[in-house]
Amino acid sequence: MPPRILNGLDRDVYQIIRKFEDQHVDDKKPPRFTVSGVYDAIKQSNSSLARQKKRPLEDSIHRVLRLRKEEKHEDDEEADIEEAAAAASPKPKERDYYLLNKQIAKSWNIPKAQSSGVATPEQKTSMEPERLPNGEPKPKKRRAERREKEDRHPPTDASLRDLGGMDDAIKILVKSITWPMHAPEACEKGLVKPARGVLIHGPPGCGKTMLAKAYAASLGVAFIPVSAPSLVAGMSGESEKKIRELYDEARKLAPCLVFIDEIDAIMGKRENAQREMEKRIVAQMLTCMDDCDPQKMGGKLVVTLAATNRPDSIDPALRRAGRFNYEIGLGIPNEVAREAILRKMLSKIPLADDVDCKFLAKRTPGFVGADLEDLISVAQNDLATELMSEIAQVSSEAAMEIDSDTQDPPIIKLHYAILSAPLNAIPEDKYTLTMRHFLEAIEQVQPSSKREGFSTIPDTTWAHIGALDNVREELMLSIVEPIHHPEKFRALGIDGPSGVLLWGPPGCGKTLLAKAVANESKANFISVKGPELLNKYVGESERSVRQVFSRARTSAPCIVFFDELDALVPRRDSSGTDSSARVVNQLLTELDGMNNRSGVYVIGATNRPDMIDPAILRPGRLGTNIFIDLPNADGRVEILKTRIRRLLPSYTDLDVLEAVARDRRCERFSGADIENLHSAAAKSAMRRMISNGGKEPGSLLPEDWQRALNETKPSVSDSHAEKFRTLKEMGWE
Numbered sequence: 001m002p003p004r005i006l007n008g009l010d011r012d013v014y015q016i017i018r019k020f021e022d023q024h025v026d027d028k029k030p031p032r033f034t035v036s037g038v039y040d041a042i043k044q045s046n047s048s049l050a051r052q053k054k055r056p057l058e059d060s061i062h063r064v065l066r067l068r069k070e071e072k073h074e075d076d077e078e079a080d081i082e083e084a085a086a087a088a089s090p091k092p093k094e095r096d097y098y099l100l101n102k103q104i105a106k107s108w109n110i111p112k113a114q115s116s117g118v119a120t121p122e123q124k125t126s127m128e129p130e131r132l133p134n135g136e137p138k139p140k141k142r143r144a145e146r147r148e149k150e151d152r153h154p155p156t157d158a159s160l161r162d163l164g165g166m167d168d169a170i171k172i173l174v175k176s177i178t179w180p181m182h183a184p185e186a187c188e189k190g191l192v193k194p195a196r197g198v199l200i201h202g203p204p205g206c207g208k209t210m211l212a213k214a215y216a217a218s219l220g221v222a223f224i225p226v227s228a229p230s231l232v233a234g235m236s237g238e239s240e241k242k243i244r245e246l247y248d249e250a251r252k253l254a255p256c257l258v259f260i261d262e263i264d265a266i267m268g269k270r271e272n273a274q275r276e277m278e279k280r281i282v283a284q285m286l287t288c289m290d291d292c293d294p295q296k297m298g299g300k301l302v303v304t305l306a307a308t309n310r311p312d313s314i315d316p317a318l319r320r321a322g323r324f325n326y327e328i329g330l331g332i333p334n335e336v337a338r339e340a341i342l343r344k345m346l347s348k349i350p351l352a353d354d355v356d357c358k359f360l361a362k363r364t365p366g367f368v369g370a371d372l373e374d375l376i377s378v379a380q381n382d383l384a385t386e387l388m389s390e391i392a393q394v395s396s397e398a399a400m401e402i403d404s405d406t407q408d409p410p411i412i413k414l415h416y417a418i419l420s421a422p423l424n425a426i427p428e429d430k431y432t433l434t435m436r437h438f439l440e441a442i443e444q445v446q447p448s449s450k451r452e453g454f455s456t457i458p459d460t461t462w463a464h465i466g467a468l469d470n471v472r473e474e475l476m477l478s479i480v481e482p483i484h485h486p487e488k489f490r491a492l493g494i495d496g497p498s499g500v501l502l503w504g505p506p507g508c509g510k511t512l513l514a515k516a517v518a519n520e521s522k523a524n525f526i527s528v529k530g531p532e533l534l535n536k537y538v539g540e541s542e543r544s545v546r547q548v549f550s551r552a553r554t555s556a557p558c559i560v561f562f563d564e565l566d567a568l569v570p571r572r573d574s575s576g577t578d579s580s581a582r583v584v585n586q587l588l589t590e591l592d593g594m595n596n597r598s599g600v601y602v603i604g605a606t607n608r609p610d611m612i613d614p615a616i617l618r619p620g621r622l623g624t625n626i627f628i629d630l631p632n633a634d635g636r637v638e639i640l641k642t643r644i645r646r647l648l649p650s651y652t653d654l655d656v657l658e659a660v661a662r663d664r665r666c667e668r669f670s671g672a673d674i675e676n677l678h679s680a681a682a683k684s685a686m687r688r689m690i691s692n693g694g695k696e697p698g699s700l701l702p703e704d705w706q707r708a709l710n711e712t713k714p715s716v717s718d719s720h721a722e723k724f725r726t727l728k729e730m731g732w733e
Contacts, residue, residue, distance in 0.1 A: 013064045035061050152222045158214040164344035165337025169328045173215050176326050181255050184299030195325040197304040201311040202330030205370030205448045208307035212259045222253035228265040240284040247288040254300035263306040264313045282315050289323045331554035332524050335361045352434040366447040378441040379433050387426045460515035466639035467631050475517050478624050479601050483521045483557045499602040503609040504628035505716045505724055507672030510605040514561045524555040530567035542586040549590045556599025565604035566611040584613050591621040627728050636661040639674050660705045668714040680708035
């Protein structure tokens, strides 16, 4: 430390000035520091010295600068002497780390100082950030500005003509967007009120994104597709900034379509938000949509299309008129829609003459568009595998490969055979799909609706059910006919869907009847076991009930079957719990149609009707009560014959079946007991065949039926059956 610096303030200032000098040590012409320039730099970079009074600090800077001038003069004289001495001796090699320091210092790009002693703006900016004329720092260049401009042209790989089964959805888009988009003058004058947003919702794979892209391609306007999670940023305020920039760009490109996929990820209900950032994002979106007023933009439109499979989780403020004016529900397609989708998808694929799209539509209940596309893909892969197997068998090289290692499984041998086959070994005219390929593919594809809680339409038909003709007729009038011919019922003043309660002793065919009704109507089918909706957490059971009916509404016409209904909606009394009462209230609300139950038909089944809350059974909810009693002798004969006819077509001894069904020991047998009787007779026949060495052909003999009658007992007791008959007499039917 120089002895001429005595006080502590001068020492601190001296260290800072030396630091500034070191930053410019590699400059060809280092700047000359001034008192004002050093003072401003200290104020910005050193918090301890910045608290000093201005006058003493400036005096200290003046003294230190004068001292440094003297020291530099002395250093220059010493440097001349050392340079002369170095000229006479070899110059040592410069160390690598000195070179690295110089390269780093050069990259700082510090502006050079002018020769005058007065501090210039360039000299000041060498130690402080650049500022605007109003004194604020200049904004840094954002990376987004340096990126290449993204393509905002409409898609070219989609068309409305490629969509099947979406006529109603396209109609809403045409009515709300197409004409206003091409009539800006009418929008500017207020003659046409266009939609600012359309919300597309439905189960996964139903075609929400494809519909948005196809519609944007048909309009031919600017298209900005955005994934909702990409709008979320980690820093506070960045998410709102991204949304503002998105709509600023859309207004510049207007007319423009903005498509936000999976909007529920960022636009959840604000009352459920766990962080303030989530609320601010929703508020920013509301503001941006309100700013897209065509009268302010010269009639040009900015329309927001959004897609979600959870519409109930979106904040209600977004779903009001003026924002998302219209909502398009793309449910699970019915049979007619599935046929239209299949025809569109198969229009460019070689097909055999036996392919029937209508039959395939019947065999694919619960399939959405993505499932049908997967079905075609599986069928094509199976066809290619068959063709390659044939080529592998014919090709000598592939045959040698297959025979060379007999320990490999066949599928591994086929793998290596395909790899050894030449490229393009299969001619294009061989890729022709047949009906067999599609039917085999149906067994391999699981529909998305089944994963989402839906059940596929059961295989049970009326042919599987014996007797119960009166019950069948009632169900046809209550469920099947309103689904097949709704216009006839509307002409008679019957518009709302009805609900049916099937009750009676266990094993009489209540569940079987519900499956047969679902198969006959060809409607979407949701099977719910009563206890599976119950949850120990508060509000979860009610949410499960709402979710069932929400899914059913998006897939109308739909049948919701509640098995063991008494477990879900017990009587509400003082002895019950609050949670069970809330579940009953929620189901009553859904059955009343407060949330538009149009197209949703409800079937309930129970063997304890006295335990069900009476409010469920009033007209308008489950108003049609059908009692399914134990079958009489004629009913038992028909049930047994129907079962044997379906399972053993070769069995011809029908007289034995009638004698067995009318036997006194068969009294009080339910349908399940008759099924158990057949199982016992089959076991008896198996034991007889084993005892005879297995030489006899498998067949049911009269003695097998007699042994089964002795072993099988009715599952419904006299007192239990009498209880149901008493309930019937009390007016349950």
